[in-house]
Amino acid sequence: MENCGNFLDYAESKCGVDVGFGKLILVYPAKTKIAKTALTADAINVAIVAGEIIGVIKGWHTVAGAPVGEVSVERIATREMKLIREEIAADTLTFERTLANREIIGDLVKAGSLNCLLIDDQGNVYGDKAQAVGEIQTMLINFASKVTSSFQTDNNTDRTIALTVRYLVKDLDYVAAEVAAEEVVVKTLVKGYLSSVTTSTAIAAVFVMAIKNKSNGKIFDGAIASGDVTVTGGNITSTSAAYVAATGLLTITLAGTGFEVGTQIFNVTISGSECYMKELVVSLGE
DSSP: OOOOOOHHHHHHHHHOSOOOOEEEEEEESSOOEEEGGGOSHHHHHHHHHHTSSOEEEOOOSEEEEOOOOOOEEEOTTTOOEEEOSSOOEEEEEEEEOOHHHHHHHHHHHHHOEEEEEEEETTSEEEEEEOSSTTEEEOEEEEEEEOOOOOSSOOTTTTTEEEEEEEEOOSSEEEEEOOOOGGGOOOOEEEEEEEEEEEEEOSSEEEEEEEEEETTTOSBOOSOOOGGGEEEESSEEEEEEEEEETTTTEEEEEEEEESOOTTTOEEEEEEEOSSEEEEEEEEETTO
């Protein structure tokens, strides 16, 4: 497919609609067909909690839309070159340079191409064309980091971080869903630290973790339900967790058999309606 420039120009020419500016990118685990009735802020929030939507990208400061001449992408770290024949458009999204944004963008770049929908400020949803009226399919978006080759940081851009998105859509279409993008809730990325160990025996373990908002380093002031916390490692028979937002402390209580007394290692993840934490290795022997 011929490269047609930036997404704005392509969408206007392909769909015949006055495209607004991008507000959200929804990320799905696989190619997905979505009905217009499921594209409301409430329905999207439910899908996020249920894990049907695995990521939401929003809050970029600026967008620079420009034609992209190359049709290959270098995978960061591996330096593997992947040919992209269907590339039609690309934008550069600029975000505030926070630890959370850097980690999230790093994960997107490692993933490479993901199934996504783009929502503009008018509530229109863009993706691959579906066969039925009032439906839309996810389109592949390739994510690549913008890096500098200089030794020193550019003082003009040291507070921002950029992400290049390449839209690998085959047959672009849109649904006028009138999504209220501001009402879509984005989960907070949190970081956990082992605070103290209360119990470590062969059949039980109780430990406390400090939970902080990774964007600002402050105590996470939201809610974490017991069912949001998953712990693996050892022969665990039951897990319960209690979070106190006022102190930022999460107490995890485990029961099981054959735990290694004083040196047990567990893997903890959090995935709830308000926050998530990637897998963290917790060693009770340290």
